[in-house]
Amino acid sequence: ETGVTQTPRHLVMGMTNKKSLKCEQHLGHNAMYWYKQSAKKPLELMFVYSLEERVENNSVPSRFSPECPNSSHLFLHLHTLQPEDSALYLCASSQVGRELGELFFGEGSRLTVL
Amino acid sequence: AQSVTQPDIHITVSEGASLELRCNYSYGATPYLFWYVQSPGQGLQLLLKYFSGDTLVQGIKGFEAEFKRSQSSFNLRKPSVHWSDAAEYFCAIAKDNYGQNFVFGPGTRLSVLP
Numbered sequence: 001e002t003g004v005t006q007t008p009r010h011l012v013m014g015m016t017n018k019k020s021l022k023c024e025q026h027l028g029h030n031a032m033y034w035y036k037q038s039a040k041k042p043l044e045l046m047f048v049y050s051l052e053e054r055v056e057n058n059s060v061p062s063r064f065s066p067e068c069p070n071s072s073h074l075f076l077h078l079h080t081l082q083p084e085d086s087a088l089y090l091c092a093s094s095q096v097g098r099e100l101g102e103l104f105f106g107e108g109s110r111l112t113v114l
Numbered sequence: 115a116q117s118v119t120q121p122d123i124h125i126t127v128s129e130g131a132s133l134e135l136r137c138n139y140s141y142g143a144t145p146y147l148f149w150y151v152q153s154p155g156q157g158l159q160l161l162l163k164y165f166s167g168d169t170l171v172q173g174i175k176g177f178e179a180e181f182k183r184s185q186s187s188f189n190l191r192k193p194s195v196h197w198s199d200a201a202e203y204f205c206a207i208a209k210d211n212y213g214q215n216f217v218f219g220p221g222t223r224l225s226v227l228p
Contacts, residue, residue: 006157108156108157
């Protein structure tokens with residue numbers, strides 16, 4: 001496989017469930033990101049792991065919990081979500097420290113919270 | 115703070131017609147500049163990028179963009195649109211090569227008439 005792979009592509013969960021989104025990058029990059037894409041809103045950066053350091057985003061509710069066990073894998077753990085959390089969650093990776101390391105995106109995980 | 119505006123929410127063009135999508139940014143210096151495209155149900159794909167040098171940048175799928183410092187603009191153009199170009203287009207800027215500083219515009223949806 002190449003590029004950035006996200007699973008599952010679609011997820012439906014109740015407000016009391018616990019689930020996780022998974023992202024894997026095969027590009028040898030050293031930074032990974034979670035973005036939230038909601039209808040009629042710009043892309044929102046949720047979390048960044050860059051050079052093995054997590055960059056906090058204080059505006060993200062604690063019901064979202066990221067995990068980055070190594071430079072190739074990134075998870076987003078979800079618990080007690082709200083219906084307004086329904087969105088497309090995009091994972092991306094990049095090479096930081098080099099000149100102009102653009103973001104490479106996965107195809108996204110479409111989350112629906114009932 | 116950095117910001118990106120895309121004045122056109124939705125544009126419709128006929129197949130074979132020329133296309134220009136507008137992007138304006140606000141930043142104290144010259145940022146890194148990007149255009150991404152997102153087809154329905156997919157992640158974002160990089161079309162082109164600019165960081166220095168020639169202000170006219172060529173990208174994939176026949177797209178080009180021109181950086182105009184005096185207008186803080188980075189408009190995307192294509193001389194002849196194909197039906198497969200129907201998608202959402204995002205302009206983005208970054209002040210450095212550390213991904214947490216990417217800022218995306220709200221996007222422009224392109225429809226193509228046969």
